[in-house]
Amino acid sequence: MQQNERVPGSGESPQPGYIRLRAAMAAAKYHGIELDIRDFAAEAGEESPSPASLARWLNEQGAVAKGMRVRWRYLVRLTNTPPIVLMFRDGSAALMVGANADRGVVWLRDPLTDEGAAPVAVDELRLSQVWTGDVLLVKRRRDQSEADAPFDLGWFVKIVLRERRALRDILIASVVLSVLTIFPALLVMQVIDRVVNYRSMATLVSIIGIVVILSFYEILLTYARRELMLVVSTRIDTRLSLHAFNRLLALPLEFYERQQTGRVLGRYMAIYKVRDFLTGKLMTVFLDMFTLLVILPLLFYMSATLAWMTVACAGLIGLIAVVFIGPIRRIYGRLVDAEMERGSVLYETVAGIRTVKTLALEPSRREMWDETTADVVRWKLAAGRMANWPQTLVMPLDMFMSRGIILVGAYLALQSSGGIAAGGLMAFMMLGGRVTAPLVGLARLLEDLNEVSTALGEAGMVLNQPTETKALTNGMRPRVKGALSFTDVNFTYPGAAVKALNNVNFEIPAGTMLGLVGRSGSGKSTVTRLLQGVSRTYTGYLRLDGIEMREINLTHLRRSFGVVLQDNFLFRGTVRDNITAGRPGLTIDDVVRAARLAGAEEFIERMPAGYDTWIEEGSTNISGGQRQRLAIARAVISDPKLMILDEATSALDPESEALVNANLQRIGKGRTMVIVSHRLSSLVDCDLICVMDQGSVVDLAPHAVLLERCEIYRMLWMQQNRHQYGGESSRASMLAEGE
Template sequence: MSPNRLLLQFALRRPVWIGLTIALGFSGALFNGVSTMLIIPVVLGLLGEEVNLKGAPPILQKVFSGLAQSGGEAQFLWMMGLILLAILLKNATSYASSLTSGHLSRSLVSDIRKEGLQLLLDVDLDFYIKTKVGDLINRLGGEIGSTATAIRTAVQMLSTMITIFVFLAILLSISWQLTLISTLLLAIVSLSNSFFVKRAKKFGKQLSDQSRDYSVAVLEMLSGIRLVKATGNESYEYQKIEQLISDREKADFDSQANSALVPPINEMAGLTVVVAILLLGRIFFRNQLESLSAVLLTYLLVLFRMLPFVGQLNNARSSFANLAPSVSVVNDFLRREGKPFMSKGHVPYSGMTEGIRFEQLAFTYPGHDRQVLNQVDLWLPKGTTLALVGSSGAGKSTLADLLPRFYDPTAGRILIDDRDLKDFEIHSLRQSMGIVSQDTFLFNDSVRNNLAYARRDATDDQIVEAAKRANAYEFIVKLPQGFDTLIGDRGVMLSGGQRQRLAIARALLRDPDILILDEATSALDTVSERLVQSAIDELSRDRTTLVIAHRLSTVQNADQIAVLDKGRVVEVGTHTELLKQGGLYAQLHAMQFSEEPQTV
């Protein structure tokens, strides 16, 4: 889709405001043209010159003939009054047009931002895996900002073109011959601007690319600032980003230098057109110069008044071409074709009565060939705990990601009470789940707001109760502002164990029907692990729970333990049963509980 079509697509959602903008723009241009037409006859009359309006536009002849009855000085006073009235109406409509066009521009930009935000919330996780966050931020911020400027430019172009068309109509009513020549000359001027328009688009593309690279690099540096400092790579990062800044500034300069050439060239070309019309008018009307002096002067004044608008239009064309690459980036960003979206389902989830069945599951990540899961068959009865263990890369986390439908299996299906998971309305399904992972995410907000994120209508008493059950209350009340303490970006002001307990409290507050624990204690020290494990036991009591285990000691009491190896389930049983079998689970257990324990 071209930039013009994208803007038109959004503009058509606001037909009333488009109509108002066009109507007010036309009215302002008409009053502008009328006031301009009246100036020359009035000036000539005030100077005592005879005003011959033979060949003048009919509207001008009618105005003069209607006022001729006043006679003498009164006639020209009426004419001056009409000029002032036309100017007043022109400025009033211009002011109203400015407000409506500004509202239209802001509305279109707001629509684009909202659609971009909605797309980011709707698209599947696979999109984020393949797309750099810095690129997304640049698109949602910088590129949409440039698109906002493009929209304002497009609205300005619309108003300017309306004004030019009105002036051309007036010029045609005075002399179609001169207007034909004027239009031809101005068209040549506009065509000559095409060279600068093409260059503007090229430089705009370079600037858009450089801005994207800069945003990506800065975000990656900030995200990995601990690694940067730990490895002493500050100078390397500075030099890398400094080069990106220089490249961006060069692209910006090239774009500005190209745009700066357009106004002076348009001004010189416009003056050339005026001189050419003067000469041609002298040639065409050689024998009528005296009788048509008022008409010719009016024509030249209207033409002279129109030329700045032609220059504005050419400048706007160059600016729009410079911004077109950003509009194209936004168009690609907003286009839903080719992006992964999960089917939403249609049956509201209202709880389970039997359990969850994983039936012949297979899964391959989009764009990859290796099968991560293969023929997985498991049964998780309601109110019980199923633990997944195995070496790194066995497919444990992938299997857990299929339950909240972060991905759908490439083969097989997941059933809740014999109904396919895909049938359930995805929002209500996820609302019924609580997920606690080793990489806990917390907002740069207060403890209270982080806990209440799981349940926006939670009362203070419910928040406190959840914190107590998660063994988090004691450390929370010791914080400087208690539950109102700001915890920093991703909870950086808290320890790992404290962050995990907040995540568990958040899950408790939601009171989920299904619980997913993804190696929630793997990165904790012994004391923190005991506190977190105690909170997990409280959280998972009487809930249907899927646990991904790193330390086998945390899942010994699970109702079932499934051992995964290379994407397949190789063993299923209780802790005692699996030890007796002497298979892979027994080997992993022996490795972890040997004198030199190893991780799995």
Template sequence: MKTEQYGTKELMRRFMPYFKKYKGTLFLDLFCASMTTVCELVLPLIMRYITNEGLRDLAALSIKTIAGLGFIYFLLRVIDCFASYYMAGMGHVMGAKIETDMRRDAYNHLQKLSNTYYNNTKVGQIMGRITNDLFDVTEFAHHCPEEFFIAGIKTVISFVILAQISLPLTLIVFVFVPIMAGVCMTLNFRMRSAFSKQRYQIGELNARIEDSLLGQKVVKAFTNEDMENRKFEVDNNKFLDIKRETYKYMALFQTTVKMFDGVMYLAVIVAGGFFMIKGLVAPGDLVAFMLYVTTLIATIRRIIEFAEQFQRGMTGIERFLQIMDADIDIFDEPEAVEMGTPEGEITFKDVSFEYPDDHNIVFTNLNLSIHKGEKLAIVGPSGGGKTTLCNLIPRFYDVTAGRITIDGQDIKSFTLKSLRRNIGIVQQDVYLFSGTVYENIAYGRPGATEEEVMDAAKKAGAHEFIMGLKDGYNTYVGERGVKLSGGQKQRISIARVFLKNPPIIILDEATSALDNESEFAVAKSLSRLSEGRTTLTIAHRLSSIKNSDRILVLTEEGIVEEGNHSELMELKGIYHKFYTTADLLK
């Protein structure tokens, strides 16, 4: 995952397109913001008029004049209320929609990333990026254009009006604005860095919690609760230290703002009082000046207070972009076509492969032909590349060199979806989704009928135990199928492949968790399913592959033995040693 810092301009450039769908809402929101600003800026003018007229000729201020000014201000406040309602309501909804769009894009991009990405990225970090980190985007998307728009209007209009009242006094006040902005920007950058560290550490904390909770049975089995508590305490305290750093800069930020507030008020009191004594500023003008300065300072303070939210939003956008900029290693080639129903002839031609992250070499110039409808078994020591070889066929990884073909065509010439649609996989590490038994089997072919789902379960030898569950096919399996035994989960995963009914089947230790009776039943079903279909079986229990058409012995040196069970036993080589070793027969 990319972790480099993005510049503010780059972040805004990448973020702005998300406003395009909602530009109508945005423009109306900014119009309402301008209305509230106008309403706020009119009050000092009214007070200036009343004060100056009252000091010059109190009798000239009639009830009609005061009532007229009051009515105008009342109408402005009504407009202000409606505008504020829209800003608080629809403005936030717009922000929430942008957050939703970004989360959708991040999730869609995650679906396209290869196994390499997930092998090197903690799930807790990923979840933090698409959930917590985007929460602040709602506020950012709404308030960022709004706050800066309002601040711009108030600053410009305040400067124009104040300059007309007293240009020297205005320049004295405004000379502090760029100084304050410079100091605050420096603190802002430090706050952003602290927020970025904070977001990263909360991801680490989430990963620690997830790891510990998912492995809670192992923790309890080894009585390592105290060790897990200590690990959590380290990460938790590290998060606290980062928050301390964040709050230190926030405190400096707020203190700086208060200091400049005081300096600006002091300038108005001292310089304004001096100008009024000299007759350069009328009393009413000084009152209006003070009100506008109060408005200006409130605006600056609001922008500065928004700076925390701004930095949170920018950090969220940055971490979002780190997902979006993660390279898609496995993708459809420009000329990729849909694969029809293949015959199932698979060929490895001078295939070399090394993992892209650690460059661990698995194969070098591997050549292998798997015939149409052949039942091929692959055995060998752990780390020999059995699973990796099978993972190359559906392009979970791409070959480093050479090519893999199906029916003579390079698998890269097919779209990923159509390629994988024709390959059924039962993995060694069974994964069931949180839901019902029925939903997990139906996942093999969305839209399948209830009869088809039940038929698939029967073929996998799962129907009988499913009907024995409390709610049958509607039984909730729990997170990762925690409520089912290993054998039950395995049979449900096999049922998914039966339902998919693909022409190419990969069984990675598919029967490893089954008892002898279940294994025998499933073996018969697999035999029926494999008729006329290409089947690759990875197995350590060699008794389950005796009837395979061909058996390969795969080691770090490549394919070292090849033949059927009888031929390999006669060789008295590695396969013979595996088969006759008592530990491997158990």
């Protein structure tokens, strides 16, 4: 929403949506949370930010916010509270900074004024004319939130327990259903012992009426319980999906660079096995346990001998399951590893299908797939055979519970004294089946714990990695101008023995166009990684406008930068959507201006639908040069004060490169530019060029000065301009190769 993103100029009345955003920012600032208005992304179709949108924004930035509707009698009692945002009907808002229930007034402050401005007392009548009844409550997050808590079984339990009210209703329905399950068995006992034996039609009619009524209530309660379970499962699934995906986004780029994408996805999807267990089998067995608690005492009352037999068989089944837990867990872990390895091969093949086809790599990929499939099949067979043993050992006990007990009961029924009647035996078998199911389910639940614990461990290997959450939500949010300073900066990649940056020292003022050159592995791209906050484990001091980079909010830092990489990714969508990916509220005029700066306007206008042309997955319907220029347009549309171009023109043809280079002067006007390029001709017009070698800064000067005094730069220049230097460039090439 464009009017909410731009601060009104002098003489321009502020938009209501802008006032509402400023009110939310002021409430957050009271708790020490600095927000950037440019970080807010409005919901589609909202003329002014809703309380839900503001709460979502504040929660993403490290606060705890909640939108709710309150009445005046409750609002006026909120004394000695932090500032509360009151939503007005015109789309604006005010800050409530105090209340007095005795006088019947609240004190409001204009969010556009300073904190020291005097508030205005407003009574119920005046406030009701402008207030919607909605408020936004904000506080600072102090405890460990769901977003930061370890991803384990305890976290899942907390998620489930948040649905206490629905779980309570399910529990009540389960207890009532458990009681209702007793009556059909008792009615069968009466039918056999009284109706059949005594041929009593009146008793039969009465029993039929009772059966119809009880059946109706049982059907109604069963439907209600299923509906409640469906709602709870859906809520848990939604909360789990949102949390897991947010945790995935919060993982640092370094983690993804060290891990296979297929393995990351395989481990991430393991969370849904845990979800299915908690909301499926576990909940079903848990609810069935109430049936057990209700029916088991009745079984002992009817026949203690048969009841003990039932319990003993179920206990033996549980013991068998416990014995096989360890072996099954080990084999299943090997199976999961094999399946993830096969998933990685599948992902790499699909993602790199263009390379597979162009290099005719089908046979080698097929061979790799066959090998991984063989591993999966081998371990799946081993897991199936291991699981077959407990199932086979349980079968005699299962058969005895379903067939043997009725024979023992018949024997007892034939005894002259202390036996069980025929009707009682039938009732016992009906109720015994209800008892056996939860007992056997509880025992077999232990087998499922193998799979769940393995899946939980696999998911935790991804989701329990250190995240950037704190850096993304905390830290300073200064206005970026673009001055950079490196002081004794050292950096080593994890697992590497040699420093990627070694005592890097240089300083450039804001508005400088800086070129970074050097041989491969000299540390050029590492400098840009540190500037983007991808890696923050460096030593020394890296300052932006005099502020240490690690003290700046990471989201604010990255949104203040424009970054164009050598291989840029475009999302499936329109040209316009891709250019405005970071600022979805900007207008078509902003899109056209950014495309013109990037030299992309001419080819976009030739497309069938212009800026609404659809870009397919993988950008297969546009050229590499076009993709690169769209990425440059995406970077400049937010008007960043600092831009990083890391080999941004390497994929362009000479004509497109010349066009982009011609626009660099216009793109760089009023902003700092850091340009990494192997083509020195594209850096000639830079204010300063930093020459790097083996992680250190060799020289820093304009092009002409470097040609005179820097040997490395001069050799690189002569190599790329052989047509001008002839044999001298050949000698330089040999020297470079010798080094």
